[in-house]
Amino acid sequence: MRRLSAAERARIRYTYEECKATADWLLKQTDLCPLVGIVCGSGMGGLADMLKDRVVFNYKDIPNFPQSTVHGHAGRLVFGTLKGRACVCMQGRFHLYEGYSIQKITLPMRIFKLLGVQTVMLTNAAGGLNQDYKVGDIMVLKDHLNFPGLAGNNPLVGPNDERFGVRFPCMSDAYDRELQQLAAEVGQELGFGDFLREGVYSVLGGPSFETIAECRMLSILGADAVGMSTVHEVVVARHCGMRVFALSLITNRAVMDYDSAERANHEEVLETGKLRAEQLERLITAMVTRLEHNNNYV
Ligand SMILES: O=P(O)(O)O[C@H]1O[C@H](CO)[C@@H](O)[C@H]1O
Ligand SMILES: Nc1nc2[nH]cnc2c(=O)[nH]1
Numbered sequence: 001m002r003r004l005s006a007a008e009r010a011r012i013r014y015t016y017e018e019c020k021a022t023a024d025w026l027l028k029q030t031d032l033c034p035l036v037g038i039v040c041g042s043g044m045g046g047l048a049d050m051l052k053d054r055v056v057f058n059y060k061d062i063p064n065f066p067q068s069t070v071h072g073h074a075g076r077l078v079f080g081t082l083k084g085r086a087c088v089c090m091q092g093r094f095h096l097y098e099g100y101s102i103q104k105i106t107l108p109m110r111i112f113k114l115l116g117v118q119t120v121m122l123t124n125a126a127g128g129l130n131q132d133y134k135v136g137d138i139m140v141l142k143d144h145l146n147f148p149g150l151a152g153n154n155p156l157v158g159p160n161d162e163r164f165g166v167r168f169p170c171m172s173d174a175y176d177r178e179l180q181q182l183a184a185e186v187g188q189e190l191g192f193g194d195f196l197r198e199g200v201y202s203v204l205g206g207p208s209f210e211t212i213a214e215c216r217m218l219s220i221l222g223a224d225a226v227g228m229s230t231v232h233e234v235v236v237a238r239h240c241g242m243r244v245f246a247l248s249l250i251t252n253r254a255v256m257d258y259d260s261a262e263r264a265n266h267e268e269v270l271e272t273g274k275l276r277a278e279q280l281e282r283l284i285t286a287m288v289t290r291l292e293h294n295n296n297y298v
Contacts, residue, residue: 011101011104012101012103012104012158013101013103013104013158014064014103014104014107014110015161016161016163016164018064019064019107019110019111019114020114021063021064022062022063022064022065022111022114023111023114023115024114025062025063026057026062026077026079026111026115027115029055029057030055030079032053032055032079032080032081032086032088033086033115033116034079034086034087034088034112034115034116034117035085035086035087035116035117035118035119035291036082036085036086036087036088036117036118036119036120036121036288036291037087037088037089037090037109037112037115037117037119037120037121037242038087038088038089038090038120038121038122038123038284039089039090039093039108039120039121039122039123039230039233040073040089040090040091040092040093040123041093041122041123041124041125041229041230041248041249041273042070042072042073042124042125042251042266042269042270042273043072043125043251043269043270043271043272043273043274044123044125044249044273044277044280045072045073045074045091045092046274046277046281047089047091047123047277047280047281047284048074048076048078048080048089048091050082050281050284050285051078051079051080051081051082051087051089052080052081052082053080053081054078054079054080055078055079055080056076056077056078056079057076057077057078057079058075058076059075059076059077059092060075062077064107065077065107065108066094066098066100066104066105066107068092068093068094069098070092070095070098071266071270072266072269072270072273073091073092073093074091074092075091075092076091076092077089077090077091077108078091082284082285082288082289083285083288083289085288085289085291087288088112088115088117090108093105093108093229093233094108095206095207095228095229096148096153096205096206096228096232097205097206097207097228102148102153102154102155102157102232103155103157103158105155105232105233106155106232106233106235106236108233109233109236109237109240109242110164110236110240112237112242113164113237113240113241113242117242118242118243119176119179119242119243119244119245119291120233120237120242120243120244120245121245121246121284121287121288122230122233122234122237122244122245122246122247123246123247123248123249123280123284124201124227124229124230124246124247124248124249125227125248125249125251125269125270125272125273126139126201126225126226126227126248126249126250126251127209127210127215127225127226127227127250127251127252127253127254127264128224128225128250128252128253128254129202129215129218129219129223129224129225129226129254129256130197130199130219130224130225131256132197133197133199133224133225133250133253134195134250134253135250135251135252135253135272136195136249136250136272136275136276137195137196137197137249137250138187138192138195138196138197138247138248138249138250138276138279138280138283139197139198139199139201139224139225139247139248139249139250140180140183140184140196140197140198140199140245140246140247141175141198141199141200141201141230141246141247141248142175142180142198142199142200143174143175143200143201144174144175144200144201144202144203144230144231144234145200145201145202145203145218145221145222145223146203146231146235147202147203147204147205148203148204148205148231148232149231149232149235153205154235155232155235155236156169156235156236156239164239164240165238165239165240165241166239169235169238169239170238171235171238173238174234174235174238174244175234175244175245175246176243176244176245179243179244179245179287180198180245182245182287182290182291183196183245183247183283183287184196184198186283186286186287186290187283189286190279190282190283190286192279192283195279197224197250199223199224199225199248200222200223200224200225201223201224201225201226201227201230201231201246201248202218202221202223202225202226202227203226203227203228203229203230203231203232204226204227204228205228206228207228209264210226210254210255210264212255212256212257212258215254215255215256216256218254219254219256225248225250226254227248230246230248234246245287247280247283249272249273249276249280250272251268251269251271251272251273252264252265252268252269252272
């Protein structure tokens, strides 16, 4: 096991050359050149098990990688194939509330890019703000509200390396519309129409869940779901030119009413992840398979 020094732990960002060294280290140990990168949300780590011909790296062994500290995030990078297509899957992501810098939690997106990934598929567990949503619904993200970003905590803050992307990237096209359409088509074909939604995800810093007033505010501002991840990854993935698809599994209903006896908790989040694991796997697999059949998608 690689032990990180205190200085390494305190690092805020990594240079292009350091990211390249990590990507090259990984590529040296696998013949797979992934075009698709998948990130598993809380309790959705089982998605990585759908890959065949797997080569697995523990985060602790990967140069420059942070460690997963959250229950439900195993901390493994899994290379493998999905219906013949080479993929790389993060079985566990990093969150701001774990104490890492925002640049560090998004480092894997730059590694994805340098591995050759063209399409990123992000998943997360989220609280449902939209009153029509039920626990177990799958919401395809069409947009986001980036609260840490609005407050100045954006992963692109700091010197910009043009080899990754431009200083001022556009975010009005962050979520690829063709991929949203593909998810809708595939979802209908799989008979998921009753629980497949499309909406706006809002990200907060966490780790405390929201107050009732905060949930009401988010809903008034147009958010359909709330979580503590994904958006930072989306910003970095788009900055370096990868196509992005993201979905939220609605694991709990955000508490909006002072009379409610409901209380958000991480155990419920993980449980709902298990209940929808099979459908999530089928949706992602079918989408990746369709990417394979249509070169326009990658
Ligand atoms: O967004 P993911 O990683 O799925 O995790 C979600 O679930 C955790 C809360 O239960 C938070 O980390 C929230 O962001
Ligand atoms: N912030 C936040 N994150 C979540 N992740 C899963 N459920 C929730 C929630 O209700 N709020």
